[in-house]
Each structure stands twice: as structure tokens, then as C-alpha cells.
Amino acid sequence: MLSNASKYAVRAVLFLADKSDASTKYSAKAIGEELEIPVYFIAKLLQQLVKAGLVSSSKGPKGGFYLSEENLQNNACKILHEIDGEDVFSHCFMGLPRCGDKNPCPVHHIVSPFKDKLMAKFQKQSIKELSDEIDEKGMYLSLKDS
Amino acid sequence: MLSNASKYAVRAVLFLADKSDASTKYSAKAIGEELEIPVYFIAKLLQQLVKAGLVSSSKGPKGGFYLSEENLQNNACKILHEIDGEDVFSHCFMGLPRCGDKNPCPVHHIVSPFKDKLMAKFQKQSIKELSDEIDEKGMYLSLKDS
DNA sequence: ATAATAAAAGACTAATTAGTATTTTATATA
């Protein structure tokens, strides 16, 4: 459903949402190691997100990636769309072309409400709100030391 | 989540569950065209399932693929496992290593019940039962002519 | 100024998944 790339990207962004700000930046190396993601890979992904205006960065010593206040107002869906393309969630789980409420595949009635719930998480909440919820409810972006 | 291969395979098997029996067989060509699946591809997949004992076949004129009464007693999960390997559903949706009830990723509480429901479909029901339900509830395996 | 740091850019390689084509073997039927 999601590519490794977009999973990595979302985790990295949520990490930055929690830990970074304009004066506390993280290098690709630090992020990759913290989240157990290949360093060169997450570097490339974050650069792509910077280009798309979803993440902020600065070069040089004390540079790195971070989320600005504006970045925090975006929803997580934008990350997915930027990395995996616009139709990440639109394909039928069983691969049935033109599957829908009127012509459901055998698992449409299970998959459809699941997608709705995911959308509520990723689309209706801002990254800031999602990140706060992750903190409150004790969810994890990394289990490196657990 | 599922590969094209396993989606194709499940649809093909459910098609055979509905339409075939020991005296009514379908060629790979017929199945591929009916389900809008690349013919050579579904041929190869069905051959793999025959080898695994999940589908039956006979060669020559009037030959083709079909499901025997024994084949119908299997669950659909076996198809998925045969094609995509044993850990199709076990990976975390966000790619978090060691995600689980105790250490949930940000969408674990949404994904986990979804997986349970899918399991109930694919693991607890036989292919026969699933196929009957598809008939009853008017679900689709193909929308070729809709 | 210069050295060190870290992103940006871009060019790769590797692995996996998807799909196609060819040859061989078995079997029904004419």
C-alpha cells in the first residue's frame, strides 16, 4: 500500500514535528540513525520534501532539517502524495479495476471504512495535531532502544 | 500490501470456485480475459498453485484449471501465502520495526482491527464459503462488462 | 581566509516485482 520511501518519509517528518524547530535541526544522519532508516535514502527523501515546501532545511554547520510553524500546519497526506503520488490510497485492495460502493470487490466493505479512518488521521489532522496525539497516546516512531 | 500476483491469484481462484468443477474447466486464456489479467502471468501463477495443491488442472483438449471439492475447503490465505510468502500481513503499516500492541505506531490502533477483519475473511472462511458469500452479497471479481 | 559541516544535486547499482515468450509434455478426439 505505502512504499518504503513514504513510510520512511512520514516517520521522519513526525520525528521532526516532535523534536525540531527553527533553532533545533537534525541532520539526515541523525534522523536515519534515530529511526533506523538508511541514511542516504532518508536524505534524498527529505530533500524532495524540502523542494515541495513540506520540510525546511539549512546547509552548513548547525544546519539540518526541521519543521517550521507553517510546515506543521500541513497534513501528513501531503507527504504521502509527494512521495508516492496522488493515488496512493485509491487502488482496490484486490486489484479490481473500477471497484467501488456500487461494484464492490469481496473485501471492499472492510477496506473502505479502513481507508476512511486512515484519511481522518492523515488528511483531516495537521502534522502538528497528529504529532501531539502521538505524544499523548504514547505511540512510537522508532523502537531503536526498546 | 498485496502484490499484483497475489491479487490476481485470489481473484482467479475465487472465479474458479464460483464457475468451475471437475467437469467444467477454464484455460488460463479464458480466465485472463474474463478477469482482465495478463494471460501469461495468470497461467504461471495458477501453475504454481497447482503445484502447491491449491488448484487442480488437466492438460490437453477440454483441459484447464478448476477447483476440486478438496481445493474448495482451503482458505484464501493459503493462496496469499503461497504467492507472497508467509508474512504478507505481518509488517507494520508505517514500517516501524517491532510495532505491536505494546509499542504501537501512530496507526496501529486503526490497522490492527482491519487486519483482524481481513483475517476473518481470508483465514477463518473456506474458499467455498467465501465464494458463496460473494454470490449472495453481489460482490464482483471482474467488472469487465459493467 | 579557511576548515569543517551538512544539504543539494545527480549519477549510479541492486533487488524485487511484473510481465512475456518459447519449448516440452500430456491428453482428448477425430
Next chain:
DNA sequence: TATATAAAATACTAATTAGTCTTTTATTAT
């Protein structure tokens, strides 16, 4: 018994995804 049919076996090619590496550019601090 010859022919046509269709699976089985096998060997591919193509496309996508995953991951790595090198060079360049900008910036900070010494």
C-alpha cells in the same frame, strides 16, 4: 495414430522500487 489443445517448465525482458555513492554548494565558526 495424427492433430489440436492446453498445462508445465523454463528462460527471458521490462519496469519499478530500494538503496548507495560522489561531487557541488552554502554556511558557520575558528
